[in-house]
Amino acid sequence: MRDVAFVIYPDYSIMALSIVMAFEVANTVTETPPYALHFISETGGKIKTSCGMMLESKPFSSTPFHTLFVGGATIPTASPPGLIEYIRGALALHRRIAAISTGAFVLAEAGLLDGRNATTHWMHAPLLQAQYPAVKLDQDCIFTNDGPIWTTAGGAAGLDLSLAMIESDLGVDVAKAVARELVIYHRRTGGQSQISTLLELAPKSDRIQAALTYARENLHRPLTVAELAEAAHLSPRQFSRAFLAETGQSPAKAIETLRVEGARDLMEQSRHPIEVVARQTGFSDRDQMRRAFLRAFGQPPQVLRRMARLEARPHADAAEALD
Numbered sequence: 001m002r003d004v005a006f007v008i009y010p011d012y013s014i015m016a017l018s019i020v021m022a023f024e025v026a027n028t029v030t031e032t033p034p035y036a037l038h039f040i041s042e043t044g045g046k047i048k049t050s051c052g053m054m055l056e057s058k059p060f061s062s063t064p065f066h067t068l069f070v071g072g073a074t075i076p077t078a079s080p081p082g083l084i085e086y087i088r089g090a091l092a093l094h095r096r097i098a099a100i101s102t103g104a105f106v107l108a109e110a111g112l113l114d115g116r117n118a119t120t121h122w123m124h125a126p127l128l129q130a131q132y133p134a135v136k137l138d139q140d141c142i143f144t145n146d147g148p149i150w151t152t153a154g155g156a157a158g159l160d161l162s163l164a165m166i167e168s169d170l171g172v173d174v175a176k177a178v179a180r181e182l183v184i185y186h187r188r189t190g191g192q193s194q195i196s197t198l199l200e201l202a203p204k205s206d207r208i209q210a211a212l213t214y215a216r217e218n219l220h221r222p223l224t225v226a227e228l229a230e231a232a233h234l235s236p237r238q239f240s241r242a243f244l245a246e247t248g249q250s251p252a253k254a255i256e257t258l259r260v261e262g263a264r265d266l267m268e269q270s271r272h273p274i275e276v277v278a279r280q281t282g283f284s285d286r287d288q289m290r291r292a293f294l295r296a297f298g299q300p301p302q303v304l305r306r307m308a309r310l311e312a313r314p315h316a317d318a319a320e321a322l323d
Contacts, residue, residue: 002066002169005038005094008057009073009083014049015154016071016100022162022178026170029177034170038065042082050074060086067165068094072102072154076124084110091148098161101154108132116146121154159184203246207232211239215255219262219282225251255282260296263289267305274301 004023006016020037027033041047044059050073060082068090079087087110090097099107104120105128107113114134119125125139138144143152143161152161159182167175203209214231215223228251229239243251263281266272274286283289286301293301 001036002034003036003038003063004067004069005040005065006069006071007083007086008039008041008047008049008055008071009080010048011073012047012049012055012071013074013101014051014053016069016103016158017049018156019069019100019158019162021182022159022166025178025181026166026174029181030170030174042080042086062093065094067096067098069098069100070103070106071100072105072120074102076102076105076127079106079109087112094148096148096150096165098150098152098165100152100158100161104128104135104151105131107149107151108135112149113151116149117144118146118149118151119144119153120151123154203243205242205246207234208243208246211243212254212258216258216262219259220280221282223255223282228255256292257296259283259289260292263293263301264297264304267301274305277301 006020023035023037027035039055039057040060041057042060044057046054047057048054070087083106087106090110091112097107097112099118099120101121102124104113104118105124108118108128108131113132115136117136117138119138119141120128122139125137128135129137129139141153142157143150143164145164150161150165152158163175163179163184166178203212211228211232215228221227225236225240228243229236232239232242234242240251243249243254247254249257259281263277263283266277266280267274270277272280274289278284278286278289281289283292290300293299293304297304
């Protein structure tokens with residue numbers, strides 16, 4: 001049984017507690033529940049969260065946990081002294097420590113992120129770097145793992161980190177079962193960007209959004225302007241004008257960006273040869289995909305795949321060390 005504790009405090013963001021679901025579901029898809037869940041705070045008792053909901057907790061103690069989660073407040077502020085004192089001693093007490101979103105500020109204030117790779121929500125990343133320059137901050141990736149310390153961006157990224165932990169603890173089959181139960185399409189790897197292409201393009205009309213969704217679901221096709229215009233129920237000329245006005249990009253540029261994002265996801269989530277990835281995401285061949293990757297990331301596909309595998313290796317090593 002792995003004891004997983006969630007540190008809460010006044011004005012704790014309720015969004016950080018979404019990760020509880022992943023461990024709760026893991027207990028239902030395995031023959032023997034692998035996790036025991038705990039909620040702890042400096043004072044114990046009822047703690048008022050950011051949305052006004054009260055959570056019952058037990059006071060800090062010297063009890064060691066397999067994993068300690070530290071969530072953040074909606075707006076980062078100085079932490080209570082008792083919380084910082086507890087977190088300063090956390091590495092000596094617990095096997096694995098994770099910060100959700102602005103919880104990284106708590107870990108940084110306690111000195112746990114000095115010299116370590118870390119991330120946080122993109123809105124607050126510049127402030128974290130300015131206040132704690134010793135942190136090796138990656139402002140874009142959705143989560144990081146540096147030894148026993150994990151950090152993640154806000155929102156749904158906490159679930160990606162939780163699934164990575166469950167995969168490290170219990171194997172890929174259990175992690176997939178949890179993802180299916182939570183109706184998650186797939187677990188994103190930590191190196192992925194916090195903001196997706198579809199979100200970044202942010203079309204204002206349903207018609208352009210429909211065309212982009214159609215494109216994302218049909219990347220293996222040539223995807224001509226005429227085809228996208230038909231999906232948007234516009235003439236090709238009207239579509240091209242509206243697309244540029246709403247997204248700031250030409251259809252061709254946006255589709256290439258979607259193809260690159262899809263190819264990177266597929267490379268990180270599978271062992272398909274690069275030629276297969278290129279074909280499945282609509283590139284004419286691996287050379288065309290390589291040129292697109294260099295424009296988008298400054299790195300060829302092989303390098304990004306190698307980096308993803310190197311990132312995955314510490315998770316496996318951590319599982320072996322913790323078992």
